[in-house]
Amino acid sequence: MDDADQDSLACARAGDAAAFKRLVQPHARPLYGLCARITRDPALAEDAVQEALFNAWRHLQSFDGRAGFRTWLHRIAVNAALEQLRRRGRQEATTECADADEDFLGSMAEELPGPDRRAQGAEVHRIAEIQLQRMSLIERTAFVMRHHEGHSLEEIAQTLAMNTNACKQAIFRAVRKLRVALEPLR
Known part of the structure; x- marks a missing residue:
């Protein structure tokens, strides 16, 4: 994490929503791609990303830096995607995900x-x-x-x-x- 990200992290932990947005903005698209590939459903993927970012904001104080910020966000996103599948009562989502990147x-x-x-x-x-x-x-x-x-x-x-x-x-x-x-x- 570079100095600008460290500053954004410190400000976000102090409650600055704009700093949090700067911190997570570069990760939003990759998080969507990850969630879309896991859920196989664009709507579930969007919900998972929103839930992941909300949870990241809520639990930002618990980010201790042992893992990289990107890894921490991806773990939250994977858990959110799996939770979306569980909530919808699906073992597997079958909808094609045409919008997934790469x-x-x-x-x-x-x-x-x-x-x-x-x-x-x-x-x-x-x-x-x-x-x-x-x-x-x-x-x-x-x-x-x-x-x-x-x-x-x-x-x-x-x-x-x-x-x-x-x-x-x-x-x-x-x-x-x-x-x-x-x-x-x-």
Whole structure:
């Protein structure tokens, strides 16, 4: 956290809402992308981000700096997204999330040349999306945080309140499920 962020944090802790906004503004879009990938529903993702930011504001005094501010916010957002799914009584959300940023499978499908390759890329995207919906919430969340968001294993483990080995296993299971589902296309 740079000096400007430290100053904003200090002011936000003193009750300055504008300082809090400056502090979280750069994180809002990535938080939405993360929540959208977890919930698979744009409305739930928006609600989760709002809830996460509200909780961050409410619990800003408890931020102790042991984890980075970004990691702390992501943990709150993941918990808010999972809570949105629980509240709605859904084990898995099935709505496509067309607004999620940096859709790596979609971009992969778009980069493939020629109509045959584009059709194959679209099929890869479709199968991968179905498989992501079938994963457990922990597998999907760990996979999204690692392969979509680029978080380290330690950050993911801390966010999901699990040890690093359990985190690795969740990501491994998710990748294995995707590979098995995509194998027929090879």
